[in-house]
Amino acid sequence: MLRDDIPGFPELGELEVLRHFTRLSHLNYAIESQFYPLGSCTMKYNPKINEVVARLPGFSLLHPLAPAELIQGALELLHGLEAMLAEISGMDRVTLQPAAGAQGELTGLMVIRACLKERGNPRRKIIVPDTAHGTNPASSTLCGYDVVQIPSNNRGMVEAGKVEEVMDEEVAALMLTNPNTLGIFEKNIQAVADVVHKKGGMVYLDGANLNALMGIAKPGDMGVDVLHINLHKTFSTPHGGGGPGAGPVGVKGFLEDYLPVPRIAKSNGNFRLQEDLPKSVGRVRSFFGNFGILVRAYTYIISLGGDGLEETSRMALLNANYLRKKLEGAYHLPYPEPCMHECVFTDRLQHKEGVTTLDIAKRLLDYGFHPPTIYFPLVASGALMIEPTETESRETLDAFAEAMGAIAREAKENPALVKSAPHTTPVGRLDEARAARKPVLRWEPTKKAES
Numbered sequence: 512m513l514r515d516d517i518p519g520f521p522e523l524g525e526l527e528v529l530r531h532f533t534r535l536s537h538l539n540y541a542i543e544s545q546f547y548p549l550g551s552c553t554m555k556y557n558p559k560i561n562e563v564v565a566r567l568p569g570f571s572l573l574h575p576l577a578p579a580e581l582i583q584g585a586l587e588l589l590h591g592l593e594a595m596l597a598e599i600s601g602m603d604r605v606t607l608q609p610a611a612g613a614q615g616e617l618t619g620l621m622v623i624r625a626c627l628k629e630r631g632n633p634r635r636k637i638i639v640p641d642t643a644h645g646t647n648p649a650s651s652t653l654c655g656y657d658v659v660q661i662p663s664n665n666r667g668m669v670e671a672g673k674v675e676e677v678m679d680e681e682v683a684a685l686m687l688t689n690p691n692t693l694g695i696f697e698k699n700i701q702a703v704a705d706v707v708h709k710k711g712g713m714v715y716l717d718g719a720n721l722n723a724l725m726g727i728a729k730p731g732d733m734g735v736d737v738l739h740i741n742l743h744k745t746f747s748t749p750h751g752g753g754g755p756g757a758g759p760v761g762v763k764g765f766l767e768d769y770l771p772v773p774r775i776a777k778s779n780g781n782f783r784l785q786e787d788l789p790k791s792v793g794r795v796r797s798f799f800g801n802f803g804i805l806v807r808a809y810t811y812i813i814s815l816g817g818d819g820l821e822e823t824s825r826m827a828l829l830n831a832n833y834l835r836k837k838l839e840g841a842y843h844l845p846y847p848e849p850c851m852h853e854c855v856f857t858d859r860l861q862h863k864e865g866v867t868t869l870d871i872a873k874r875l876l877d878y879g880f881h882p883p884t885i886y887f888p889l890v891a892s893g894a895l896m897i898e899p900t901e902t903e904s905r906e907t908l909d910a911f912a913e914a915m916g917a918i919a920r921e922a923k924e925n926p927a928l929v930k931s932a933p934h935t936t937p938v939g940r941l942d943e944a945r946a947a948r949k950p951v952l953r954w955e956p957t958k959k960a961e962s
């Protein structure tokens with residue numbers, strides 16, 4: 512039975528294998544190595560104190576089925592985070608359960624539906640502006656509603672008149688994003704909310720862009736009935752690659768009874784879990800949501816404080832407007848007014864040389880930068896959506912602006928160079944649709960030549 516060879520026995524030592532994977536890991540792009548101006552995603556730096564706190568054994572080793580008496584500290588943290596998010600957003604009650612912004616949207620719409628149903632008619636439609644994130648119509652559909660799209664005006668804003676045209680007693684809610692995905696503040700939000708409320712509808716705020724508003728303005732003061740917040744964007748928890756995240760939902764008092772269970776209640780100084788709420792939409796996530804993410808967001812808020820959060824938003828606005836002014840000569844700005852936390856350019860000036868947004872994004876890789884979000888929002892044709900966030904220094908913003916400027920010059924002088932980029936990355940331009948549908952996950956040495 513003794514063999515000379517063991518089939519398939521690894522031919523490399525531990526060190527070689529380690530070096531191979533360490534080298535591969537360095538090919539990952541991360542906020543901790545480079546600038547990540549991916550619009551709409553708020554790729555800010557995540558302070559290390561968040562990680563230290565999330566790893567405290569009392570949090571990291573907690574069993575999710577432990578009885579409430581044994582997890583008072585964790586429940587206090589969740590209760591406190593709910594209260595802080597309610598204060599920041601101007602809402603009355605918050606649930607931390609949803610595990611992403613999109614799940615927050617669905618949860619919020621379920622809450623609206625449950626309330627309207629109890630009033631006698633869950634209604635049929637949701638109004639969504641053309642600047643909305645794709646998850647808004649998707650969540651509406653998933654919740655059983657038809658989507659009615661309305662156009663924004665030439666300044667990128669929703670007008671009350673346009674809402675009035677489609678608003679009727681079959682509209683359950685309007686979903687608005689503020690600031691919207693063009694990085695523009697919806698100045699008419701109060702008038703829009705009045706139109707919706709007059710016909711018995713509700714206003715849902717997509718609060719994914721809260722990084723622009725903290726300590727400056729509260730959605731709860733703008734006629735909003737329900738909102739979700741993306742902790743993994745605004746409150747600095749690591750994200751990318753699909754999670755984990757957290758999309759807490761805030762509501763005005765009249766909707767509190769419909770929030771998911773369990774709710775965390777406090778009585779006589781003790782925290783307990785309330786399950787017996789008959790109007791609740793039920794559970795939307797196992798246990799308490801993504802608990803580790805909630806600990807990080809709590810830590811972030813506590814360590815910055817109210818003043819720190821306000822400064823965060825002001826710096827996010829300043830950085831975005833700095834890039835807007837720096838790049839406005841080189842790239843077309845479809846909505847030239849001052850932006851909030853992000854700004855949207857297009858490829859119109861490069862188009863006559865045949866250079867597109869995709870080419871510009873690929874060329875940025877050669878300059879060592881992660882490209883901005885491209886071709887979104889859809890209202891700006893060939894969009895380049897840049898969100899620097901507050902955590903970047905002026906030097907980094909200048910270096911990025913310089914690279915973008917250089918690419919604009921190359922597009923004029925040597926368009927072929929931009930069109931064939933990237934040139935310096937381990938792989939060149941991929942067939943992205945095929946790469947997503949038919950990923951090659953196994954390296955087969957015998958097929959080396961072929962691949």
Ligand SMILES: *Cc1c(COP(=O)(O)O)cnc(C)c1O
Binds near residue numbers: 551614688741756758
């Ligand atoms: C990111 C985002 C969402 C969706 O949030 P996820 O956490 O990715 O599900 C919804 N709306 C807007 C405006 C966003 O930027």
